Amino acid sequence: MNVTHPFFDEHGDKLREECGIFGAINASDASALTALGLHALQHRGQEAAGITSFDGKEFFTRRGTGHVAENFSSQEAIAELPGHMAAGHVRYSTTGGSGLRNVQPLYADLASGGFAVAHNGNISNALTLRKELVERGAIFQSTSDTEVIIHLVATSRYPTTIDRLVDALRMVEGAYSLIVLTPEGLIACRDPLGIRPLVMGKIGDSIIFASESVAFDVIGAEMIREVNPGELVHVAFNGKIESLRPFGNPKPRPCIFEHVYFSRPDSIFAGKSVYSVRKEIGAQLAIESPAEADLVVPVPDSGVPAAIGYAQQSGIPFELGIIRSHYVGRTFIQPSDGARHSGVKRKHNANRSLVEGKRIVLIDDSIVRGTTSMKIVEMMREAGAAEVHFRVASAPFAHSCFYGVDVPERTKLLAARMELEPMRQFIKADSLAFVSIDGLYRAVGAQGRNADSPQFCDACFTGEYPTSLTDLAQRKAKDAQLSFDKVA
Numbered sequence: 001m002n003v004t005h006p007f008f009d010e011h012g013d014k015l016r017e018e019c020g021i022f023g024a025i026n027a028s029d030a031s032a033l034t035a036l037g038l039h040a041l042q043h044r045g046q047e048a049a050g051i052t053s054f055d056g057k058e059f060f061t062r063r064g065t066g067h068v069a070e071n072f073s074s075q076e077a078i079a080e081l082p083g084h085m086a087a088g089h090v091r092y093s094t095t096g097g098s099g100l101r102n103v104q105p106l107y108a109d110l111a112s113g114g115f116a117v118a119h120n121g122n123i124s125n126a127l128t129l130r131k132e133l134v135e136r137g138a139i140f141q142s143t144s145d146t147e148v149i150i151h152l153v154a155t156s157r158y159p160t161t162i163d164r165l166v167d168a169l170r171m172v173e174g175a176y177s178l179i180v181l182t183p184e185g186l187i188a189c190r191d192p193l194g195i196r197p198l199v200m201g202k203i204g205d206s207i208i209f210a211s212e213s214v215a216f217d218v219i220g221a222e223m224i225r226e227v228n229p230g231e232l233v234h235v236a237f238n239g240k241i242e243s244l245r246p247f248g249n250p251k252p253r254p255c256i257f258e259h260v261y262f263s264r265p266d267s268i269f270a271g272k273s274v275y276s277v278r279k280e281i282g283a284q285l286a287i288e289s290p291a292e293a294d295l296v297v298p299v300p301d302s303g304v305p306a307a308i309g310y311a312q313q314s315g316i317p318f319e320l321g322i323i324r325s326h327y328v329g330r331t332f333i334q335p336s337d338g339a340r341h342s343g344v345k346r347k348h349n350a351n352r353s354l355v356e357g358k359r360i361v362l363i364d365d366s367i368v369r370g371t372t373s374m375k376i377v378e379m380m381r382e383a384g385a386a387e388v389h390f391r392v393a394s395a396p397f398a399h400s401c402f403y404g405v406d407v408p409e410r411t412k413l414l415a416a417r418m419e420l421e422p423m424r425q426f427i428k429a430d431s432l433a434f435v436s437i438d439g440l441y442r443a444v445g446a447q448g449r450n451a452d453s454p455q456f457c458d459a460c461f462t463g464e465y466p467t468s469l470t471d472l473a474q475r476k477a478k479d480a481q482l483s484f485d486k487v488a
Protein backbone atom coordinates (compact mmCIF):
# COMPACT_ATOMS: atom_id res chain seq x y z
CA MET A 1 0.00 0.00 0.00
CA ASN A 2 1.69 3.17 -1.02
CA VAL A 3 1.43 6.72 -2.04
CA THR A 4 3.95 9.46 -1.50
CA HIS A 5 4.01 12.06 1.17
CA PRO A 6 5.72 15.36 1.55
CA PHE A 7 7.76 14.77 4.65
CA PHE A 8 9.80 12.08 6.31
CA ASP A 9 10.79 11.58 9.89
CA GLU A 10 11.80 14.42 12.15
CA HIS A 11 15.04 14.80 10.20
CA GLY A 12 13.46 14.47 6.82
CA ASP A 13 16.32 12.05 6.29
CA LYS A 14 15.35 8.45 6.96
CA LEU A 15 13.67 5.93 4.72
CA ARG A 16 10.38 4.56 5.90
CA GLU A 17 8.87 1.18 5.35
CA GLU A 18 5.25 1.96 4.73
CA CYS A 19 3.30 -0.91 6.20
CA GLY A 20 3.18 -3.93 8.45
CA ILE A 21 0.45 -6.59 8.37
CA PHE A 22 -0.78 -9.30 10.71
CA GLY A 23 -3.57 -11.90 10.53
CA ALA A 24 -4.95 -14.67 12.72
CA ILE A 25 -7.54 -17.41 12.12
CA ASN A 26 -9.17 -19.98 14.39
CA ALA A 27 -8.18 -17.94 17.43
CA SER A 28 -10.64 -17.26 20.24
CA ASP A 29 -8.94 -13.90 20.80
CA ALA A 30 -8.08 -13.07 17.17
CA SER A 31 -8.37 -9.28 17.53
CA ALA A 32 -6.33 -9.12 20.74
CA LEU A 33 -3.60 -11.27 19.11
CA THR A 34 -3.68 -9.01 16.08
CA ALA A 35 -3.35 -5.87 18.20
CA LEU A 36 -0.32 -7.33 20.01
CA GLY A 37 1.21 -8.49 16.74
CA LEU A 38 0.72 -5.07 15.17
CA HIS A 39 2.35 -3.50 18.21
CA ALA A 40 5.51 -5.52 17.49
CA LEU A 41 5.37 -4.25 13.88
CA GLN A 42 4.92 -0.63 14.89
CA HIS A 43 8.34 0.33 13.42
CA ARG A 44 6.92 -0.45 9.94
CA GLY A 45 4.24 2.24 10.15
CA GLN A 46 3.41 4.71 12.87
CA GLU A 47 0.74 7.00 11.55
CA ALA A 48 -2.35 4.80 11.43
CA ALA A 49 -3.55 1.36 12.42
CA GLY A 50 -6.60 -0.79 11.68
CA ILE A 51 -8.08 -4.19 12.46
CA THR A 52 -10.95 -6.06 10.76
CA SER A 53 -12.50 -9.15 12.36
CA PHE A 54 -15.10 -11.73 11.30
CA ASP A 55 -17.43 -13.55 13.71
CA GLY A 56 -18.82 -16.09 11.27
CA LYS A 57 -21.62 -13.81 10.13
CA GLU A 58 -20.41 -10.22 10.06
CA PHE A 59 -17.21 -8.24 9.52
CA PHE A 60 -16.21 -5.52 12.01
CA THR A 61 -13.60 -2.84 11.40
CA ARG A 62 -11.93 -0.26 13.61
CA ARG A 63 -9.31 2.07 12.21
CA GLY A 64 -7.60 5.13 13.57
CA THR A 65 -4.69 7.46 13.16
CA GLY A 66 -1.75 7.18 15.55
CA HIS A 67 -0.04 4.23 17.17
CA VAL A 68 -1.49 0.77 17.77
CA ALA A 69 -1.56 1.34 21.54
CA GLU A 70 -3.61 4.52 21.11
CA ASN A 71 -6.26 2.64 19.15
CA PHE A 72 -6.29 -0.96 20.38
CA SER A 73 -5.07 -1.26 23.96
CA SER A 74 -8.47 -1.05 25.67
CA GLN A 75 -10.94 -3.87 26.39
CA GLU A 76 -13.65 -1.77 24.72
CA ALA A 77 -11.70 -1.45 21.47
CA ILE A 78 -11.08 -5.20 21.27
CA ALA A 79 -14.70 -5.95 22.23
CA GLU A 80 -15.78 -4.03 19.10
CA LEU A 81 -13.90 -6.65 17.02
CA PRO A 82 -15.42 -10.06 17.88
CA GLY A 83 -14.74 -13.33 16.09
CA HIS A 84 -12.17 -16.02 15.48
CA MET A 85 -10.47 -14.34 12.53
CA ALA A 86 -8.83 -10.92 12.23
CA ALA A 87 -6.37 -8.97 10.10
CA GLY A 88 -4.55 -5.78 10.95
CA HIS A 89 -2.37 -3.15 9.37
CA VAL A 90 -0.01 -0.37 10.43
CA ARG A 91 1.00 2.31 7.99
CA TYR A 92 2.54 5.66 7.29
CA SER A 93 0.31 8.23 5.72
CA THR A 94 0.72 8.94 2.09
CA THR A 95 -0.40 11.14 -0.72
CA GLY A 96 -3.87 10.43 -0.89
CA GLY A 97 -3.56 11.81 2.55
CA SER A 98 -3.66 10.47 6.01
CA GLY A 99 -7.47 10.43 5.96
CA LEU A 100 -9.22 7.42 7.45
CA ARG A 101 -10.50 6.30 4.06
CA ASN A 102 -6.95 5.19 3.20
CA VAL A 103 -6.34 3.39 6.49
CA GLN A 104 -6.41 -0.39 6.13
CA PRO A 105 -7.69 -3.07 6.20
CA LEU A 106 -9.89 -1.99 3.28
CA TYR A 107 -13.27 -3.72 3.19
CA ALA A 108 -15.88 -4.30 0.48
CA ASP A 109 -19.11 -6.26 0.18
CA LEU A 110 -18.68 -8.31 -2.98
CA ALA A 111 -21.23 -10.57 -4.68
CA SER A 112 -19.46 -13.50 -2.99
CA GLY A 113 -19.62 -11.86 0.46
CA GLY A 114 -17.32 -9.67 2.55
CA PHE A 115 -13.71 -9.11 1.48
CA ALA A 116 -11.16 -7.36 3.71
CA VAL A 117 -7.55 -6.81 2.68
CA ALA A 118 -4.37 -5.62 4.39
CA HIS A 119 -1.49 -4.89 2.01
CA ASN A 120 2.24 -4.26 2.42
CA GLY A 121 3.99 -3.15 -0.75
CA ASN A 122 3.16 -1.05 -3.76
CA ILE A 123 1.55 -1.90 -7.07
CA SER A 124 3.58 -0.30 -9.82
CA ASN A 125 0.77 -0.32 -12.41
CA ALA A 126 -1.98 0.81 -10.00
CA LEU A 127 -2.69 4.13 -11.73
CA THR A 128 -2.96 2.48 -15.13
CA LEU A 129 -5.33 -0.21 -13.82
CA ARG A 130 -7.34 2.35 -11.89
CA LYS A 131 -7.85 4.45 -15.00
CA GLU A 132 -9.10 1.41 -16.92
CA LEU A 133 -11.43 0.44 -14.05
CA VAL A 134 -12.84 3.97 -13.76
CA GLU A 135 -13.47 4.02 -17.52
CA ARG A 136 -15.45 0.80 -17.01
CA GLY A 137 -17.57 2.47 -14.32
CA ALA A 138 -15.76 1.60 -11.07
CA ILE A 139 -16.17 4.10 -8.26
CA PHE A 140 -13.18 4.29 -5.90
CA GLN A 141 -13.58 5.10 -2.20
CA SER A 142 -9.91 5.74 -1.47
CA THR A 143 -6.74 6.80 -3.23
CA SER A 144 -4.90 3.65 -2.16
CA ASP A 145 -3.43 1.28 -4.74
CA THR A 146 -4.82 -1.59 -2.68
CA GLU A 147 -8.37 -0.71 -3.69
CA VAL A 148 -7.44 -1.60 -7.26
CA ILE A 149 -7.09 -5.24 -6.13
CA ILE A 150 -10.58 -5.15 -4.60
CA HIS A 151 -12.10 -3.82 -7.85
CA LEU A 152 -10.26 -6.43 -9.92
CA VAL A 153 -11.55 -9.19 -7.62
CA ALA A 154 -15.08 -7.75 -7.76
CA THR A 155 -15.13 -7.71 -11.55
CA SER A 156 -13.43 -11.07 -12.14
CA ARG A 157 -15.64 -13.71 -13.75
CA TYR A 158 -14.14 -16.72 -11.94
CA PRO A 159 -16.47 -18.65 -9.64
CA THR A 160 -14.57 -18.79 -6.33
CA THR A 161 -13.03 -15.99 -4.27
CA ILE A 162 -9.57 -17.52 -4.41
CA ASP A 163 -9.74 -17.88 -8.21
CA ARG A 164 -10.95 -14.30 -8.49
CA LEU A 165 -8.06 -13.15 -6.32
CA VAL A 166 -5.54 -15.06 -8.46
CA ASP A 167 -7.16 -13.57 -11.57
CA ALA A 168 -6.80 -10.07 -10.07
CA LEU A 169 -3.20 -10.61 -9.01
CA ARG A 170 -2.24 -11.75 -12.51
CA MET A 171 -3.02 -8.20 -13.64
CA VAL A 172 -0.99 -6.34 -11.03
CA GLU A 173 2.75 -5.76 -11.05
CA GLY A 174 5.03 -4.66 -8.24
CA ALA A 175 5.23 -5.73 -4.63
CA TYR A 176 2.50 -7.12 -2.45
CA SER A 177 2.20 -9.16 0.68
CA LEU A 178 -1.51 -9.50 1.42
CA ILE A 179 -3.72 -10.83 4.18
CA VAL A 180 -7.29 -11.27 2.95
CA LEU A 181 -10.33 -12.19 5.05
CA THR A 182 -13.36 -13.79 3.40
CA PRO A 183 -16.35 -15.70 4.80
CA GLU A 184 -14.52 -18.94 3.84
CA GLY A 185 -11.31 -18.15 5.73
CA LEU A 186 -8.02 -16.30 5.51
CA ILE A 187 -5.76 -16.03 2.46
CA ALA A 188 -2.14 -14.88 2.83
CA CYS A 189 -0.06 -14.27 -0.26
CA ARG A 190 3.15 -12.79 -1.56
CA ASP A 191 4.00 -11.38 -4.98
CA PRO A 192 5.83 -13.72 -7.37
CA LEU A 193 9.24 -12.22 -6.52
CA GLY A 194 8.59 -12.07 -2.75
CA ILE A 195 9.76 -8.45 -2.60
CA ARG A 196 8.03 -7.68 0.70
CA PRO A 197 8.19 -10.15 3.60
CA LEU A 198 5.45 -12.39 5.03
CA VAL A 199 5.83 -15.23 7.53
CA MET A 200 3.49 -17.93 8.83
CA GLY A 201 3.29 -19.18 12.41
CA LYS A 202 1.01 -20.89 14.89
CA ILE A 203 -0.12 -20.53 18.44
CA GLY A 204 -2.25 -23.39 19.76
CA ASP A 205 -4.74 -24.22 17.00
CA SER A 206 -4.51 -20.76 15.47
CA ILE A 207 -2.60 -20.02 12.30
CA ILE A 208 -1.10 -16.55 12.10
CA PHE A 209 0.71 -14.45 9.53
CA ALA A 210 2.89 -11.37 9.97
CA SER A 211 5.27 -9.12 8.09
CA GLU A 212 8.07 -10.13 10.46
CA SER A 213 8.80 -13.05 12.76
CA VAL A 214 9.29 -10.69 15.72
CA ALA A 215 5.49 -10.42 15.95
CA PHE A 216 5.36 -14.16 16.71
CA ASP A 217 7.96 -13.85 19.49
CA VAL A 218 5.95 -11.11 21.15
CA ILE A 219 2.74 -13.17 21.32
CA GLY A 220 4.50 -16.43 22.21
CA ALA A 221 3.80 -18.06 18.83
CA GLU A 222 5.98 -20.42 16.85
CA MET A 223 7.25 -19.60 13.38
CA ILE A 224 6.36 -22.26 10.80
CA ARG A 225 7.99 -20.81 7.69
CA GLU A 226 8.01 -17.90 5.27
CA VAL A 227 5.12 -17.64 2.85
CA ASN A 228 6.98 -18.44 -0.36
CA PRO A 229 7.26 -15.86 -3.13
CA GLY A 230 4.24 -16.25 -5.40
CA GLU A 231 2.42 -18.52 -2.92
CA LEU A 232 -1.18 -18.19 -1.75
CA VAL A 233 -1.92 -19.92 1.54
CA HIS A 234 -5.62 -20.47 2.23
CA VAL A 235 -6.59 -21.38 5.79
CA ALA A 236 -10.20 -22.49 6.30
CA PHE A 237 -12.24 -22.41 9.51
CA ASN A 238 -12.03 -26.22 9.72
CA GLY A 239 -8.24 -25.87 9.99
CA LYS A 240 -7.50 -27.11 6.45
CA ILE A 241 -4.48 -25.34 4.93
CA GLU A 242 -4.09 -25.21 1.17
CA SER A 243 -1.07 -23.83 -0.69
CA LEU A 244 -1.25 -22.61 -4.29
CA ARG A 245 1.57 -21.47 -6.61
CA PRO A 246 -0.39 -19.99 -9.52
CA PHE A 247 2.40 -17.77 -10.85
CA GLY A 248 4.99 -20.45 -11.67
CA ASN A 249 8.36 -20.32 -9.94
CA PRO A 250 10.19 -17.14 -10.89
CA LYS A 251 13.47 -16.56 -9.05
CA PRO A 252 12.74 -14.65 -5.82
CA ARG A 253 13.99 -11.08 -5.38
CA PRO A 254 13.29 -10.11 -1.75
CA CYS A 255 14.12 -6.53 -0.75
CA ILE A 256 17.72 -6.41 0.48
CA PHE A 257 16.93 -3.24 2.41
CA GLU A 258 14.83 -5.29 4.83
CA HIS A 259 18.18 -6.67 6.00
CA VAL A 260 19.91 -3.29 5.98
CA TYR A 261 17.32 -1.25 7.82
CA PHE A 262 13.56 -1.96 7.73
CA SER A 263 13.15 -5.19 9.63
CA ARG A 264 13.74 -5.35 13.34
CA PRO A 265 17.13 -6.90 14.14
CA ASP A 266 15.38 -9.65 16.15
CA SER A 267 13.47 -10.81 13.04
CA ILE A 268 14.36 -13.55 10.58
CA PHE A 269 14.18 -12.45 6.93
CA ALA A 270 14.87 -14.59 3.84
CA GLY A 271 16.05 -17.35 6.16
CA LYS A 272 18.65 -15.24 8.00
CA SER A 273 18.80 -13.44 11.32
CA VAL A 274 18.61 -9.73 10.51
CA TYR A 275 20.92 -8.95 13.44
CA SER A 276 23.61 -11.37 12.22
CA VAL A 277 23.41 -10.01 8.68
CA ARG A 278 23.79 -6.43 9.94
CA LYS A 279 26.84 -7.42 12.01
CA GLU A 280 28.32 -9.14 8.97
CA ILE A 281 27.73 -6.03 6.83
CA GLY A 282 29.81 -4.13 9.43
CA ALA A 283 32.53 -6.79 9.21
CA GLN A 284 32.55 -6.53 5.40
CA LEU A 285 32.85 -2.75 5.72
CA ALA A 286 35.87 -3.15 8.03
CA ILE A 287 37.52 -5.49 5.51
CA GLU A 288 36.79 -3.26 2.52
CA SER A 289 37.30 0.16 4.14
CA PRO A 290 39.53 0.05 7.21
CA ALA A 291 40.31 3.23 9.14
CA GLU A 292 43.08 4.19 11.58
CA ALA A 293 40.95 5.06 14.59
CA ASP A 294 40.55 4.78 18.37
CA LEU A 295 36.81 4.06 18.63
CA VAL A 296 33.96 2.61 16.56
CA VAL A 297 30.78 4.59 17.30
CA PRO A 298 27.31 3.66 15.96
CA VAL A 299 24.67 6.17 14.97
CA PRO A 300 21.93 4.75 17.21
CA ASP A 301 19.86 2.72 16.98
CA SER A 302 20.04 1.35 13.48
CA GLY A 303 23.83 1.57 13.13
CA VAL A 304 24.52 -0.53 16.25
CA PRO A 305 24.75 -4.11 14.88
CA ALA A 306 26.94 -3.04 11.91
CA ALA A 307 29.20 -1.09 14.30
CA ILE A 308 29.60 -4.18 16.50
CA GLY A 309 30.57 -6.16 13.38
CA TYR A 310 33.03 -3.44 12.30
CA ALA A 311 34.60 -3.31 15.77
CA GLN A 312 34.94 -7.10 16.07
CA GLN A 313 36.49 -7.39 12.62
CA SER A 314 38.88 -4.43 13.01
CA GLY A 315 39.78 -4.88 16.69
CA ILE A 316 38.95 -1.20 17.34
CA PRO A 317 36.90 -0.80 20.57
CA PHE A 318 33.14 -0.28 20.22
CA GLU A 319 31.75 2.57 22.32
CA LEU A 320 28.48 4.47 22.58
CA GLY A 321 29.86 7.83 21.53
CA ILE A 322 26.36 9.06 20.65
CA ILE A 323 23.46 8.75 23.05
CA ARG A 324 19.96 8.68 21.66
CA SER A 325 17.03 10.25 23.47
CA HIS A 326 14.01 7.95 23.36
CA TYR A 327 11.65 10.70 24.41
CA VAL A 328 11.80 13.03 21.43
CA GLY A 329 8.28 13.77 20.27
CA ARG A 330 7.75 13.29 16.58
CA THR A 331 7.58 16.55 14.71
CA PHE A 332 6.76 15.68 11.16
CA ILE A 333 6.61 18.88 9.23
CA GLN A 334 10.04 20.52 9.31
CA PRO A 335 9.85 23.22 6.70
CA SER A 336 13.28 24.78 7.07
CA ASP A 337 16.77 23.29 7.17
CA GLY A 338 17.28 24.95 10.54
CA ALA A 339 14.34 23.10 12.05
CA ARG A 340 15.65 19.80 10.70
CA HIS A 341 19.03 20.34 12.29
CA SER A 342 17.53 21.07 15.71
CA GLY A 343 15.66 17.76 15.37
CA VAL A 344 19.00 15.93 15.00
CA LYS A 345 20.35 17.43 18.21
CA ARG A 346 17.24 16.70 20.21
CA LYS A 347 17.44 13.08 19.19
CA HIS A 348 21.21 12.42 19.31
CA ASN A 349 23.82 13.83 21.66
CA ALA A 350 27.58 13.28 21.62
CA ASN A 351 29.07 11.49 24.62
CA ARG A 352 31.74 14.19 25.00
CA SER A 353 33.91 12.57 27.69
CA LEU A 354 34.32 9.53 25.45
CA VAL A 355 34.97 11.11 22.06
CA GLU A 356 37.12 14.10 23.06
CA GLY A 357 40.53 13.86 21.38
CA LYS A 358 39.69 10.49 19.75
CA ARG A 359 39.73 9.35 16.12
CA ILE A 360 36.22 8.03 15.50
CA VAL A 361 34.78 5.58 12.96
CA LEU A 362 31.08 6.49 12.75
CA ILE A 363 28.80 3.74 11.45
CA ASP A 364 25.32 4.42 10.04
CA ASP A 365 22.98 2.17 8.05
CA SER A 366 22.50 4.51 5.09
CA ILE A 367 22.79 8.05 3.78
CA VAL A 368 19.61 9.38 2.22
CA ARG A 369 19.70 13.15 1.80
CA GLY A 370 22.88 13.57 3.84
CA THR A 371 21.57 16.32 6.13
CA THR A 372 21.56 14.13 9.24
CA SER A 373 24.97 12.64 8.47
CA MET A 374 26.45 16.14 8.13
CA LYS A 375 24.99 17.24 11.46
CA ILE A 376 26.19 14.13 13.26
CA VAL A 377 29.74 14.60 11.94
CA GLU A 378 29.56 18.24 13.06
CA MET A 379 28.30 17.15 16.48
CA MET A 380 31.27 14.78 16.92
CA ARG A 381 33.71 17.54 16.01
CA GLU A 382 32.03 19.96 18.42
CA ALA A 383 32.48 17.31 21.12
CA GLY A 384 36.23 17.30 20.41
CA ALA A 385 36.70 14.29 18.11
CA ALA A 386 40.13 14.48 16.48
CA GLU A 387 39.01 12.74 13.27
CA VAL A 388 35.67 11.44 11.99
CA HIS A 389 35.65 8.56 9.49
CA PHE A 390 32.15 7.83 8.19
CA ARG A 391 31.33 4.26 7.18
CA VAL A 392 27.94 3.32 5.71
CA ALA A 393 26.46 -0.16 6.09
CA SER A 394 24.75 -0.06 2.69
CA ALA A 395 25.70 0.87 -0.84
CA PRO A 396 24.99 4.44 -2.06
CA PHE A 397 21.20 4.91 -2.15
CA ALA A 398 20.77 6.58 -5.53
CA HIS A 399 17.40 5.41 -6.93
CA SER A 400 13.75 5.59 -5.96
CA CYS A 401 11.84 2.60 -4.62
CA PHE A 402 8.52 1.72 -6.30
CA TYR A 403 7.77 -1.22 -4.02
CA GLY A 404 6.33 0.32 -0.87
CA VAL A 405 9.18 2.29 0.66
CA ASP A 406 9.03 5.99 1.12
CA VAL A 407 12.00 7.58 -0.64
CA PRO A 408 12.51 11.28 -1.34
CA GLU A 409 12.42 12.27 -4.98
CA ARG A 410 15.62 11.24 -6.70
CA THR A 411 17.00 14.75 -7.00
CA LYS A 412 17.12 14.89 -3.19
CA LEU A 413 19.14 11.68 -2.74
CA LEU A 414 22.75 12.60 -1.99
CA ALA A 415 24.15 9.60 -3.88
CA ALA A 416 22.08 10.50 -6.96
CA ARG A 417 23.54 14.02 -6.93
CA MET A 418 27.19 13.40 -6.09
CA GLU A 419 30.15 11.07 -6.46
CA LEU A 420 31.96 9.82 -3.34
CA GLU A 421 34.43 12.68 -2.79
CA PRO A 422 31.83 15.48 -3.09
CA MET A 423 29.64 13.47 -0.68
CA ARG A 424 32.53 13.33 1.79
CA GLN A 425 32.99 17.07 1.48
CA PHE A 426 29.24 17.63 1.93
CA ILE A 427 29.06 15.71 5.20
CA LYS A 428 32.48 17.11 6.21
CA ALA A 429 33.98 13.76 7.26
CA ASP A 430 37.71 12.97 7.13
CA SER A 431 36.90 9.91 5.05
CA LEU A 432 33.74 8.28 3.71
CA ALA A 433 33.10 4.75 2.46
CA PHE A 434 30.07 2.59 1.67
CA VAL A 435 29.96 -1.19 1.72
CA SER A 436 30.11 -2.54 -1.83
CA ILE A 437 27.15 -4.31 -3.41
CA ASP A 438 29.14 -7.55 -3.38
CA GLY A 439 29.98 -6.94 0.28
CA LEU A 440 26.26 -6.62 1.01
CA TYR A 441 25.57 -9.89 -0.79
CA ARG A 442 28.41 -11.61 1.05
CA ALA A 443 26.87 -10.45 4.32
CA VAL A 444 23.61 -12.22 3.46
CA GLY A 445 25.53 -15.43 2.75
CA ALA A 446 26.00 -15.26 -1.02
CA GLN A 447 29.35 -15.31 -2.84
CA GLY A 448 28.51 -11.92 -4.26
CA ARG A 449 25.85 -10.41 -6.52
CA ASN A 450 24.95 -12.58 -9.47
CA ALA A 451 24.86 -9.86 -12.12
CA ASP A 452 22.91 -12.02 -14.61
CA SER A 453 20.27 -12.98 -12.07
CA PRO A 454 20.49 -10.95 -8.85
CA GLN A 455 19.34 -12.82 -5.75
CA PHE A 456 17.63 -9.79 -4.15
CA CYS A 457 15.91 -6.59 -5.18
CA ASP A 458 18.64 -4.00 -4.85
CA ALA A 459 17.18 -1.43 -7.25
CA CYS A 460 17.66 1.55 -4.92
CA PHE A 461 21.42 0.90 -5.19
CA THR A 462 21.71 -0.37 -8.76
CA GLY A 463 18.71 1.12 -10.59
CA GLU A 464 17.87 -2.41 -11.87
CA TYR A 465 14.18 -2.88 -11.08
CA PRO A 466 12.98 -6.48 -10.99
CA THR A 467 9.47 -5.74 -12.39
CA SER A 468 8.07 -3.50 -15.08
CA LEU A 469 7.12 -0.03 -13.87
CA THR A 470 4.11 0.68 -16.04
CA ASP A 471 2.87 3.82 -14.25
CA LEU A 472 6.34 5.37 -14.37
CA ALA A 473 6.78 4.52 -18.05
CA GLN A 474 3.37 6.03 -18.84
CA ARG A 475 4.17 9.19 -16.87
CA LYS A 476 7.50 9.56 -18.68
CA ALA A 477 5.78 9.06 -22.03
CA LYS A 478 3.20 11.71 -21.10
CA ASP A 479 5.92 14.16 -19.94
CA ALA A 480 7.81 13.57 -23.18
CA GLN A 481 4.64 14.23 -25.18
CA LEU A 482 4.03 17.45 -23.23
CA SER A 483 7.51 18.77 -23.90
CA PHE A 484 7.18 17.75 -27.55
CA ASP A 485 3.89 19.69 -27.74
CA LYS A 486 5.61 22.73 -26.23
CA VAL A 487 8.42 22.61 -28.78
CA ALA A 488 5.99 22.04 -31.63
Ligand code: SF4
Pocket residue numbers: 195255256257258400401402403404405457458459460461
Ligand atom coordinates in the same frame (compact mmCIF):
# COMPACT_ATOMS: atom_id res chain seq x y z
S1 SF4 B 1 14.16 -0.65 -4.40
FE1 SF4 B 1 15.41 -0.89 -2.51
S2 SF4 B 1 14.00 -0.47 -0.81
FE2 SF4 B 1 12.75 -0.83 -2.65
S3 SF4 B 1 12.23 -3.02 -2.60
FE3 SF4 B 1 14.08 -2.82 -3.85
S4 SF4 B 1 15.79 -3.07 -2.40
FE4 SF4 B 1 13.95 -2.68 -1.20
